[in-house]
Amino acid sequence: xxxxxxxxxxxxxxxxxxxxxxxxxxxxxxxxxxxxxxxxxxxxxxxxxxxxxxxxxxxxxxxxxxxxxxxxxxxxxxxxxxxxxxxxxxxxxxxxxxxxxxxxxxxxxxxxxxxxxxxxxxxxxxxxxxxxxxxxxxxxxxxxxxxxxxxxxxxxxxxxxxxxxxxxxxxxxxxxxxxxxxxxxxxxxxxxxxxxxxxxxxxxxxxxxxxxxxxxxxxxxxxxxxxxxxxxxxxxxxxxxxxxxxxxxxxxxxxxxxxxxxxxxxxxxxxxxxxxxxxxxxxxxxxxxxxxxxxxxxxxxxxxxxxxxxxxxxxxxxxxxxxxxxxxxxxxxxxxxxxxxxxxxxxxxxxxxxxxxxxxxxxxxxxxxxxxxxxxxxxxxxxxxxxxxxxxxxxxxxxxxxxxxxxxxxxxxxxxxxxxxxxxxxxxxxxxxxxxxxxxxxxxxxxxxxxxxxxxxxxxxxxxxxxxxxxxxxx
Amino acid sequence: xxxxxxxxxxxxxxxxxxxxxxxxxxxxxxxxxxxxxxxxxxxxxxxxxxxxxxxxxxxxxxxxxxxxxxxxxxxxxxxxxxxxxxxxxxxxxxxxxxxxxxxxxxxxxxxxxxxxxxxxxxxxxxxxxxxxxxxxxxxxxxxxxxxxxxxxxxxxxxxxxxxxxxxxxxxxxxxxxxxxxxxxxxxxxxxxxxxxxxxxxxxxxxxxxxxxxxxxxxxxxxxxxxxxxxxxxxxxxxxxxxxxxxxxxxxxxxxxxxxxxxxxxxxxxxxxxxxxxxxxxxxxxxxxx
Ligand SMILES: Cc1cc2nc3c(=O)[nH]c(=O)nc-3n(C[C@H](O)[C@H](O)[C@H](O)COP(=O)(O)OP(=O)(O)OC[C@H]3O[C@@H](n4cnc5c(N)ncnc54)[C@H](O)[C@@H]3O)c2cc1C
Ligand SMILES: Cc1cc2nc3c(=O)[nH]c(=O)nc-3n(C[C@H](O)[C@H](O)[C@H](O)COP(=O)(O)OP(=O)(O)OC[C@H]3O[C@@H](n4cnc5c(N)ncnc54)[C@H](O)[C@@H]3O)c2cc1C
Ligand code: SF4
Ligand code: SF4
Ligand code: FES
Numbered sequence: 001x002x003x004x005x006x007x008x009x010x011x012x013x014x015x016x017x018x019x020x021x022x023x024x025x026x027x028x029x030x031x032x033x034x035x036x037x038x039x040x041x042x043x044x045x046x047x048x049x050x051x052x053x054x055x056x057x058x059x060x061x062x063x064x065x066x067x068x069x070x071x072x073x074x075x076x077x078x079x080x081x082x083x084x085x086x087x088x089x090x091x092x093x094x095x096x097x098x099x100x101x102x103x104x105x106x107x108x109x110x111x112x113x114x115x116x117x118x119x120x121x122x123x124x125x126x127x128x129x130x131x132x133x134x135x136x137x138x139x140x141x142x143x144x145x146x147x148x149x150x151x152x153x154x155x156x157x158x159x160x161x162x163x164x165x166x167x168x169x170x171x172x173x174x175x176x177x178x179x180x181x182x183x184x185x186x187x188x189x190x191x192x193x194x195x196x197x198x199x200x201x202x203x204x205x206x207x208x209x210x211x212x213x214x215x216x217x218x219x220x221x222x223x224x225x226x227x228x229x230x231x232x233x234x235x236x237x238x239x240x241x242x243x244x245x246x247x248x249x250x251x252x253x254x255x256x257x258x259x260x261x262x263x264x265x266x267x268x269x270x271x272x273x274x275x276x277x278x279x280x281x282x283x284x285x286x287x288x289x290x291x292x293x294x295x296x297x298x299x300x301x302x303x304x305x306x307x308x309x310x311x312x313x314x315x316x317x318x319x320x321x322x323x324x325x326x327x328x329x330x331x332x333x334x335x336x337x338x339x340x341x342x343x344x345x346x347x348x349x350x351x352x353x354x355x356x357x358x359x360x361x362x363x364x365x366x367x368x369x370x371x372x373x374x375x376x377x378x379x380x381x382x383x384x385x386x387x388x389x390x391x392x393x394x395x396x397x398x399x400x401x402x403x404x405x406x407x408x409x410x411x412x413x414x415x416x417x418x419x420x421x422x423x424x425x426x427x428x429x430x431x432x433x434x435x436x437x438x439x440x441x442x443x444x445x446x447x448x449x450x451x452x453x454x455x456x457x458x459x460x461x462x463x464x465x466x467x468x469x470x471x472x473x474x475x
Numbered sequence: 476x477x478x479x480x481x482x483x484x485x486x487x488x489x490x491x492x493x494x495x496x497x498x499x500x501x502x503x504x505x506x507x508x509x510x511x512x513x514x515x516x517x518x519x520x521x522x523x524x525x526x527x528x529x530x531x532x533x534x535x536x537x538x539x540x541x542x543x544x545x546x547x548x549x550x551x552x553x554x555x556x557x558x559x560x561x562x563x564x565x566x567x568x569x570x571x572x573x574x575x576x577x578x579x580x581x582x583x584x585x586x587x588x589x590x591x592x593x594x595x596x597x598x599x600x601x602x603x604x605x606x607x608x609x610x611x612x613x614x615x616x617x618x619x620x621x622x623x624x625x626x627x628x629x630x631x632x633x634x635x636x637x638x639x640x641x642x643x644x645x646x647x648x649x650x651x652x653x654x655x656x657x658x659x660x661x662x663x664x665x666x667x668x669x670x671x672x673x674x675x676x677x678x679x680x681x682x683x684x685x686x687x688x689x690x691x692x693x694x695x696x697x698x699x700x701x702x703x704x705x706x707x708x709x710x711x712x713x714x715x716x717x718x719x720x721x722x723x724x725x726x727x728x729x730x731x732x733x734x735x736x737x738x739x740x741x742x743x744x745x746x747x748x749x750x751x752x753x754x755x756x757x758x759x760x761x762x763x764x
Binding site for chain 1: 516
């Protein structure tokens with residue numbers, strides 16, 4: 001095929017994602033996005049003008065060679081493309097699905113100003129799926145054993161990416177996970193319809209093949225402490241990637257009524273415990289069928305919860321958010337999908353009270369209307385209540401999705417690890433080393449609730465520093 | 476997988492298991508619990524560690540069959556396994572030399588109170604135990620409780636054994652007889668714990684209860700186990716399960732524990748149906764053999 005000119009490239013319009021029909025998908029848990037065909041991927045890749053100074057890469061937190069991989073996609077060399085991505089990102093099938101591309105790589109694409117950006121995320125996803133579905137996933141070689149042992153606490157994206165690098169450099173790696181399943185938020189938080197669990201499982205299986213040992217049902221701080229890992233169990237270093245798993249509440253009356261969930265509980269019951277298959281699976285969830293469900297918050301977690309409630313049969317599913325839609329931290333695609341599926345958005349609205357019946361079952365919420373005032377610390381305009389605008393809406397189930405703080409377990413049992421004001425672990429940003437020698441940390445436990453790709457990036461930065469630390473440490 | 480090394484009924488519907496869990500055995504302290512999941516489709520349920528043997532690497536749990544999971548567990552025998560056992564979870568009991576302490580166990584609550592009573596005895600308290608049950612055949616751990624007590628009583632609601640009446644009546648009697656009581660631990664059904672709190676509140680006797688809200692992860696991640704203590708939300712799995720009885724909102728706990736009553740009935744029916752099917756299939760199999 002003849003090379004296209006830049007002009008010709010720019011005339012191709014961005015290929016939309018192939019999606020399940022909104023009405024149909026709002027009743028099933030199958031993945032919403034169906035992915036590109038090979039032809040679509042090649043055409044989309046041809047839109048990239050192969051900038052001499054590719055700005056896209058600057059927008060990617062792990063600096064993937066985007067230009068390089070897209071060039072190979074355009075040539076139809078999908079396996080070659082995925083190899084380029086994997087130099088910097090071990091989990092492209094996951095990031096291609098869940099990264100907020102519109103704020104990262106795609107925002108930084110030169111085409112963004114005049115045209116639509118190259119669909120970098122969709123292409124990343126396509127090549128990773130292609131590789132997996134064609135059984136071409138190559139297991140990277142591991143170097144000769146160094147005899148060093150490293151313990152990783154938590155099996156979320158931070159822990160997994162740290163393990164991925166360390167095992168390749170010849171270290172012995174054990175991942176300890178508190179839950180019975182591996183993957184962190186990727187399995188208990190993000191729903192099947194956005195990230196099929198099979199993909200996460202396969203990535204973890206690859207790590208197992210490479211020799212990473214996984215131990216589930218181990219709560220570090222309770223079953224074993226970090227000190228014991230270092231002093232009794234003979235680990236040379238520890239990486240802490242325990243995430244931000246302590247749900248926040250709004251502090252309004254009625255939050256303990258029956259029917260008020262945190263998003264963590266609601267999503268864990270559905271995703272991890274498979275409550276949507278009750279009674280074949282034992283864990284129950286309140287029946288959402290024909291119920292009014294309100295979800296509080298505007299992030300990915302809120303969108304996941306509200307769309308899950310629709311799939312469980314909710315009659316009315318509301319997002320209640322105190323700022324305007326522009327300020328919503330959720331990925332643009334999730335907001336769009338939620339709307340298409342019939343989620344009703346109550347923006348500039350803040351709940352002030354949950355109202356229950358005599359048996360303490362939730363019956364309604366009292367909300368107040370908000371307007372946007374001056375910008376606050378986050379640079380977003382601060383919502384202020386409009387006096388006298390309270391109103392009551394009947395709801396049966398409420399789901400609080402306003403974010404997570406840090407779990408205090410590690411801090412309580414390893415006081416030497418210095419903690420910041422909001423309970424996050426303080427690290428040297430260059431090495432991710434904590435104030436305790438030989439202990440490194442990364443991901444949500446350091447940044448507070450952030451993104452998969454940032455957690456992965458932190459895991460890799462830490463891996464590099466851990467490698468140096470254990471190789472130079474006198475034993 | 477955690478192998479069951481010993482399994483025996485202590486009373487109708489209440490079964491003791493000794494299971495392999497070396498790491499938990501080494502770590503656990505009185506008052507802590509494990510979360511178990513029987514199999515791939517199972518729910519995660521909390522159970523108190525009644526005892527442990529570091530040398531043998533085992534922990535003991537005592538289980539009352541009340542619904543699907545506990546009934547399925549109680550059908551397990553020696554040699555069977557439990558898929559997941561995680562722990563020890565929760566804060567250990569606060570053990571101190573209080574002086575005269577009364578440890579009250581109601582029903583399977585006795586199994587939960589026993590390890591803490593043992594620890595209190597070790598800490599040189601004068602330990603009085605009150606072991607309550609509805610009826611004689613439901614009394615458990617009588618000898619074990621006696622062994623760690625300076626004084627021990629059994630009460631039955633129907634008077635079929637020991638003191639005729641509720642544990643609170645026995646407690647009131649002790650108080651009325653002028654016994655100086657410095658600390659009370661009460662573990663059992665919510666109405667019992669509330670009643671004990673009501674008795675001791677009047678005398679300003681420090682009282683601790685172990686709360687049993689519905690849990691999922693047991694690590695502080697889901698917030699499902701929150702209870703109201705002194706007007707503040709606490710997570711029982713990480714802040715508890717033991718709390719100051721005089722400031723616990725028992726009504727909220729009782730109401731929240733009824734959250735899944737409907738689902739639980741469905742689950743149990745589904746289970747019993749499958750059990751009957753299994754039995755039928757086995758019967759047919761034996762007929763054909
Ligand atoms: C519902 C939801 C949707 C999201 N959607 C997106 C999205 O679309 N895009 C995006 O980029 N980001 C999204 N995020 C954020 C993203 O998932 C997180 O930023 C990321 O998972 C953080 O990774 P982590 O490895 O730091 O921690 P986690 O993924 O939280 O993993 C931590 C792991 O550590 C385990 N653990 C905790 N304590 C202990 C202990 N003491 N001992 C042993 N193990 C322990 C936990 O059980 C967990 O498995 C979402 C988050 C949620 C909750
Ligand atoms: C810290 C703690 C320690 C406990 N220790 C013991 C013990 O040593 N021995 C014992 O027999 N029981 C103990 N329990 C209670 C035990 O967990 C429940 O009886 C069990 O979960 C019931 O499950 P099921 O499926 O058999 O019954 P279901 O029919 O599902 O439920 C019956 C009742 O049990 C409670 N329950 C249901 N699911 C859960 C859950 N996931 N977590 C907590 N409670 C639930 C609810 O109040 C429900 O109404 C303890 C509970 C807690 C919180
Ligand atoms: S990892 Fe995320 S930000 Fe980086 S290129 Fe891929 S989709 Fe974009
Ligand atoms: S900035 Fe956009 S057009 Fe330029 S190389 Fe990157 S993806 Fe291609
Ligand atoms: S059980 Fe989930 S926070 Fe306690």
